Amino acid sequence: MPFNIDVGDIIAGLAFLLSGYATWQTVSFNKKQKSLVESQEKLNNLLLEKENEDLLNEKRAYLGASFIKLGSSKYRLRIWNKGASTARNVKIEFPEGNDVVIDSEVTDKFPMESLDRHQTVDLIAAVYMNTKRKHVVRLIWEDDAQSHNEKLYYPTL
Template identity: 85%
Template sequence: MPVAIDTGDIIAGLAFLLSSYATWQTVSFNKKQKSLFESQEKLNKLLLEKESEDLLKEKRADLGASFIKLGSSKYRLKIWNKGASTARNVRIEFPEGNDVVIDSEVTDKFPMESLEKYQSVELMTVVYMQTRPKHIVRLIWEDDAQAHNEKLSYPTL
């Protein structure tokens, strides 16, 4: 018995091939769309992390200390705030001892109630031949980000 192929069979075969191609295209498009969605999720997560980090950075004070030279033999210890927020209740400690800053300067000026953004305070020093060239200064303060911040600074003469 011979198989007869008529016009309807050819149209049905072409329709089957066309629908198979359309199904394949839909599946590959969905895969691409899924990978795009996943990359958008990752990007959104990174952007949220960056935004929250920037928001936290705006609430932080960043204190530092360095010696500045005035003239040939005069020095000052400068404590400064380069952060975006005000530092409150600023305290200073010398973990290895204080042999350079005048004690009355420390007791008169610290603890400071506040140290505004880009504000600084200078402490008079006494430098002599046996003065160590490197000192350790611990700065302790409060700001809008945390109730207790601490930073070690290593100013050198």
């Protein structure tokens, strides 16, 4: 039984091969497309997280404490707000005791009703020869992001 191949069979075979190649290309393209969509979705989620974090940072107050030296022998404990929001009901505590800041300064100025962005408050520090160089200060405040914020600082002379 002879096997006859005519032009129609060759065209059909080429069409079948072309169809198989096109199917393979489509599957390959769909895999790449799916990978691209997944990476784009991850990127969008990261951007949303960043935007949410930025919005939250705009509602936060960032308080700090450090000693500053004025002249040759005058010191101040400076409390500052570098955050984007106003700190409210600001309190100060000295967990290891207060032997450097004058007590009347603390009781007169704290608790502060508000400490605005870039605002500072200075407390007079009485520094003597036997004054320890490192102190512990706890600041407690409220802001638009949280109703209770608390942080320990270790200012040094």
